[in-house]
Amino acid sequence: xxxxxxxxxxxxxxxxxxxxxxxxxxxxxxxxxxxxxxxxxxxxxxxxxxxxxxxxxxxxxxxxxxxxxxxxxxxxxxxxxxxxxxxxxxxxxxxxxxxxxxxxxxxxxxxxxxxxxxxxxxxxxxxxxxxxxxxxxxxxxxxxxxxxxxxxxxxxxxxxxxxxxxxxxxxxxxxxxxxxxxxxxxxxxxxxxxxxxxxxxxxxxxxxxxxxxxxxxxxxxxxxxxxxxxxxxxxxxxxxxxxxxxxxxxxxxxxxxxxxxxxxxxxxxxxxxxxxxxxxxxxxxxxxxxxxxxxxxxxxxxxxxxxxxxxxxxxxxxxxxxxxxxxxxxxxxxxxxxxxxxxxxxxxxxxxxxxxxxxxxxxxxxxxxxxxxxxxxxxxxxxxxxxxxxxxxxxxxxxxxxxxxxxxxxxxxxxxxxxxxxxxxxxxxxxxxxxxxxxxxxxxxxxxxxxxxxxxxxxxxxxxxxxxxxxxxxxxxxxxxxxxxxxxxxxxxxxxxxxxxxxxxxxxxxxxxxxxxxxxxxxxxxxxxxxxxxxxxxxxxxxxxxxxxxxx
Amino acid sequence: xxxxxxxxxxxxxxxxxxxxxxxxxxxxxxxxxxxxxxxxxxxxxxxxxxxxxxxxxxxxxxxxxxxxxxxxxxxxxxxxxxxxxxxxxxxxxxxxxxxxxxxxxxxxxxxxxxxxxxxxxxxxxxxxxxxxxxxxxxxxxxxxxxxxxxxxxxxxxxxxxxxxxxxxxxxxxxxx
Numbered sequence: 140x141x142x143x144x145x146x147x148x149x150x151x152x153x154x155x156x157x158x159x160x161x162x163x164x165x166x167x168x169x170x171x172x173x174x175x176x177x178x179x180x181x182x183x184x185x186x187x188x189x190x191x192x193x194x195x196x197x198x199x200x201x202x203x204x205x206x207x208x209x210x211x212x213x214x215x216x217x218x219x220x221x222x223x224x225x226x227x228x229x230x231x232x233x234x235x236x237x238x239x240x241x242x243x244x245x246x247x248x249x250x251x252x253x254x255x256x257x258x259x260x261x262x263x264x265x266x267x268x269x270x271x272x273x274x275x276x277x278x279x280x281x282x283x284x285x286x287x288x289x290x291x292x293x294x295x296x297x298x299x300x301x302x303x304x305x306x307x308x309x310x311x312x313x314x315x316x317x318x319x320x321x322x323x324x325x326x327x328x329x330x331x332x333x334x335x336x337x338x339x340x341x342x343x344x345x346x347x348x349x350x351x352x353x354x355x356x357x358x359x360x361x362x363x364x365x366x367x368x369x370x371x372x373x374x375x376x377x378x379x380x381x382x383x384x385x386x387x388x389x390x391x392x393x394x395x396x397x398x399x400x401x402x403x404x405x406x407x408x409x410x411x412x413x414x415x416x417x418x419x420x421x422x423x424x425x426x427x428x429x430x431x432x433x434x435x436x437x438x439x440x441x442x443x444x445x446x447x448x449x450x451x452x453x454x455x456x457x458x459x460x461x462x463x464x465x466x467x468x469x470x471x472x473x474x475x476x477x478x479x480x481x482x483x484x485x486x487x488x489x490x491x492x493x494x495x496x497x498x499x500x501x502x503x504x505x506x507x508x509x510x511x512x513x514x515x516x517x518x519x520x521x522x523x524x525x526x527x528x529x530x531x532x533x534x535x536x537x538x539x540x541x542x543x544x545x546x547x548x549x550x551x552x553x554x555x556x557x558x559x560x561x562x563x564x565x566x567x568x569x570x571x572x573x574x575x576x577x578x579x580x581x582x583x584x585x586x587x588x589x590x591x592x593x594x595x596x597x598x599x600x601x602x603x604x605x606x607x608x609x610x611x612x613x614x615x616x617x618x619x620x621x622x623x624x625x626x627x628x629x630x631x632x633x634x635x636x637x638x639x640x641x642x643x644x645x646x647x648x649x650x651x652x653x654x655x656x657x658x659x660x661x662x663x664x665x666x667x668x669x670x671x672x673x674x675x676x677x678x679x680x681x682x683x684x685x686x687x688x689x690x691x
Numbered sequence: 692x693x694x695x696x697x698x699x700x701x702x703x704x705x706x707x708x709x710x711x712x713x714x715x716x717x718x719x720x721x722x723x724x725x726x727x728x729x730x731x732x733x734x735x736x737x738x739x740x741x742x743x744x745x746x747x748x749x750x751x752x753x754x755x756x757x758x759x760x761x762x763x764x765x766x767x768x769x770x771x772x773x774x775x776x777x778x779x780x781x782x783x784x785x786x787x788x789x790x791x792x793x794x795x796x797x798x799x800x801x802x803x804x805x806x807x808x809x810x811x812x813x814x815x816x817x818x819x820x821x822x823x824x825x826x827x828x829x830x831x832x833x834x835x836x837x838x839x840x841x842x843x844x845x846x847x848x849x850x851x852x853x854x855x856x857x858x859x860x861x862x863x864x865x866x867x
């Protein structure tokens with residue numbers, strides 16, 4: 140068989156059932172092999188960026204490695220934002236690109252680009268395959284690298300002549316992903332610190348979801364009476380309606396999460412890097428507290444916040460070994476305090492904002508098992524603060540890179556991977572960036588309800604202009620009079636709109652029922668002055684949380 | 692910020708194209724500067740050995756070692772500072788050497804055990820091997836005569852005794 144056939148066979152070895160991509164000159168042979176093989180579903184997106192985000196959404200929703208294809212040159216460069224998004228959020232992804240043949244390499248040939256050079260800083264590793272005999276093992280290694288340790292994207296650039304070259308293929312069984320067992324001896328000091336803690340608190344990051352440690356986090360919380368706060372990437376680490384869950388922490392964290400973080404004496408950080416959106420002031424964040432960090436990536440230990448105790452290991456493996464060493468604390472003053480923080484917070488969440496009403500209603504009306512996907516900006520933070528997520532991988536959002544335009548592709552990927560309904564919470568700014576993928580969603584009959592928070596502005600940037608730039612709204616007004624209902628319909632999706640709180644429940648009920656047949660866009664016409672609060676300014680301490688623009 | 696020091700990082704890496712780009716990129720991306728870098732194949736043709744001099748504090752050192760260790764192409768890595776090592780650098784320097792000062796320069800090179808490897812009517816190329824401090828001292832003395840051009844090969848380091856980088860378990864014995 141030829142190199143292209145070897146590639147398809149190796150993908151099948153790895154259990155790949157769906158590929159997101161876009162064909163072109165240097166991947167013709169790969170697409171031909173895909174066609175002849177016929178065993179893998181290919182989702183043709185509108186743009187390669189959409190394919191990368193879809194593969195990312197597929198991976199986040201399923202826990203499997205996402206795969207995308209693109210041709211050389213512009214096809215490959217269009218993947219870059221998607222690969223970088225996956226890299227920043229540690230999502231396992233294998234991107235396959237074609238490149239010109241060896242005879243044309245380095246001559247600035249048509250659609251030639253050094254995509255391995257371009258993607259060095261945004262991949263865990265990348266390969267350029269120049270010899271067909273190395274192809275099979277390269278593909279196998281790529282999957283192993285993407286899905287082991289701290290997960291992340293890997294790119295394989297395959298020269299055109301390699302795709303057509305003949306070689307022998309011998310099937311192989313994929314290597315098992317192993318993570319080292321954790322020795323309980325190593326955890327004695329950590330266990331002692333937690334047992335001694337009066338006000339312990341869990342800070343759960345994306346590592347909890349990636350390692351499948353969610354039930355263990357709940358057990359830890361139960362046993363030691365630790366409230367759970369999470370980063371954006373950690374949403375879903377415990378059900379949002381769990382009594383000890385205080386919600387998201389950090390810049391736009393809930394009041395309860397922030398108060399509890401201030402009061403805590405021991406912070407148990409699980410699979411998180413203490414990004415600048417969490418430890419806004421990295422030097423003072425840990426003042427007077429004991430920091431315990433469980434982290435699989437050694438380079439993240441002590442990178443942003445210095446830990447007092449740490450273990451370099453998988454979160455699930457660590458918690459399995461740690462739990463038996465911990466003393467049970469069924470009731471104490473800290474639990475009571477947490478309950479008070481929570482009830483005070485719940486009271487202050489009644490806002491009257493239309494955006495809030497839409498998100499609250501979506502939680503209520505979406506079918507069981509719906510996955511929430513967001514874009515980036517105000518709507519993302521409203522969703523993170525308010526959307527009740529009940530299980531891991533039920534919330535998908537671009538955290539580290541903050542990629543506007545991520546959502547629609549990711550929702551398509553999440554739908555294709557799980558078959559479950561997706562609620563995409565987006566804004567008019569983000570939707571405008573990659574709205575072409577609505578055509579893809581229609582073609583897939585994807586059950587996606589798009590809640591378009593349409594305020595005619597770039598809401599989050601505008602909010603910062605209010606807080607930091609004295610209301611000078613430089614280039615953040617988008618009002619272009621787009622008829623989103625007609626736009627959706629023109630692409631074959633259903634279009635609805637919401638103008639007031641009275642419409643919300645009725646319209647969303649209809650949206651979720653229509654979504655059984657394909658994507659539905661709901662144009663939610665919200666005010667451009669709905670803001671995201673509470674807020675802690677960059678570099679500030681947790682005690683400087685503001686609740687209104689006027690507090691600034 | 693903690694005190695700025697000079698660290699010697701030794702690494703065994705795949706002997707493949709692109710590896711140097713991957714490593715140097717890790718430094719530039721973080722705004723750290725490589726003071727000197729030496730890389731060459733080893734007794735094992737699949738492996739190159741790299742010696743990097745990094746200026747910074749302990750935080751910078753730990754970050755760079757940990758980040759380098761994450762690269763697929765980095766097989767072993769360690770910091771030479773805690774070990775008893777032999778350090779060597781090689782210098783070629785072309786100095787202005789008109790006949791009236793030539794004997795003075797020859798006298799200096801004798802003291803430093805440097806070699807004259809080229810002589811023209813007006814210039815001289817000197818070669819000196821030694822630990823980096825010796826080369827620095829030599830350059831200081833030779834500078835007033837007028838350096839036309841010079842090149843240093845970059846510092847290399849090997850630990851004394853049986854200790855080898857390839858047998859090192861991991862860098863964990865000195866990086867917390």
